[in-house]
Amino acid sequence: MATTSLxxxxxxxxxxxxxxxxxxxxxxxxxxxxELNASLKKKGGMPYNRRAYYKISVISxxxxxxxxxxxxxxxxxxxxxxxxxxxxxxxxxxxEQFGYFCIFTHEFLVQTKTGVVLDELPxxxxxxxxxxxxxxxxxxxxxxIFKKMYDxxxxxxxxxxxxxxxxxLELIHYGQKLxxxxxxxPLHTASARVSSLFIELLERQFPIESPHQKIALRTAKxxxxxxxxxxxxxxxxxxxxxxxxxxxxxxxxxxxxAKILLRQTDWNVSEIANALGFEQLAHFSNFFRKQTSxxxxxFRS
Numbered sequence: 001m002a003t004t005s006l007x008x009x010x011x012x013x014x015x016x017x018x019x020x021x022x023x024x025x026x027x028x029x030x031x032x033x034x035e036l037n038a039s040l041k042k043k044g045g046m047p048y049n050r051r052a053y054y055k056i057s058v059i060s061x062x063x064x065x066x067x068x069x070x071x072x073x074x075x076x077x078x079x080x081x082x083x084x085x086x087x088x089x090x091x092x093x094x095x096e097q098f099g100y101f102c103i104f105t106h107e108f109l110v111q112t113k114t115g116v117v118l119d120e121l122p123x124x125x126x127x128x129x130x131x132x133x134x135x136x137x138x139x140x141x142x143x144x145i146f147k148k149m150y151d152x153x154x155x156x157x158x159x160x161x162x163x164x165x166x167x168x169l170e171l172i173h174y175g176q177k178l179x180x181x182x183x184x185x186p187l188h189t190a191s192a193r194v195s196s197l198f199i200e201l202l203e204r205q206f207p208i209e210s211p212h213q214k215i216a217l218r219t220a221k222x223x224x225x226x227x228x229x230x231x232x233x234x235x236x237x238x239x240x241x242x243x244x245x246x247x248x249x250x251x252x253x254x255x256x257x258a259k260i261l262l263r264q265t266d267w268n269v270s271e272i273a274n275a276l277g278f279e280q281l282a283h284f285s286n287f288f289r290k291q292t293s294x295x296x297x298x299f300r301s
Contacts, residue, residue: 026108057101100146
């Protein structure tokens with residue numbers, strides 16, 4: 001699995017690995033995009049892979065974000081939230097690119113008094129593409145936060161990292177306010193809790209990082225048994241809360257991971273099929289062709 005560590009990020013983009021980075025607890029850094037632009041141009045954009053860190057960017061310029069199953073065109077200004085769970089490829093469409101981005105590890109925010117759990121925040125929930133096109137006014141407001149982070153990082157203020165954590169949280173809340181209201185205020189009903197637990201069980205099986213790894217929950221009955229509910233009840237709850245059947249949700253997530261593994265790894269198709277819970281290669285090939293109209297090998301090529 002192609003996963004970019006902090007050390008690899010610095011080697012590939014900044015060219016210099018900070019001393020003692022492997023010993024740091026809660027790494028954070030912030031960059032100006034135009035200062036790294038020459039390096040990114042040579043590489044054809046940010047590599048398509050999973051990153052072992054979180055990233056928030058504000059970018060001015062035409063760009064394209066490529067995910068395993070979707071492309072998003074950016075016309076002018078964008079605010080991007082990247083999580084280690086979801087790989088993507090950022091492709092500049094203009095020579096002129098401006099803005100900032102910060103990178104940080106999960107441990108960086110764990111040290112806050114609020115005890116933030118990043119993957120529980122709406123902005124980092126699986127299944128979405130947290131890219132927001134911004135008006136000029138919004139882009140200016142977000143850029144102002146990044147400028148404060150950029151200046152603060154080089155200061156000698158004793159509590160600057162506490163301040164930087166607050167700036168990161170401000171950016172996260174800014175992005176969450178741009179999300180639809182329904183995503184921000186889920187109903188805390190019994191059915192909503194079942195839906196939430198189902199999604200947690202599903203996502204806990206991913207990402208698949210080794211051909212020796214194999215998902216354990218593959219069918220609607222598998223999940224219903226684990227949640228101690230009848231499969232018909234689970235299906236009804238998910239249909240009401242998410243608009244899709246249990247099988248549809250599982251199918252979409254397995255297909256997403258299949259596309260990621262076919263694009264990102266050199267595993268053979270049999271290894272991918274086995275990791276995704278298919279006992280026979282033919283079953284996986286039929287599944288993939290039914291969902292995409294092409295074979296796994298054709299998708300890979």
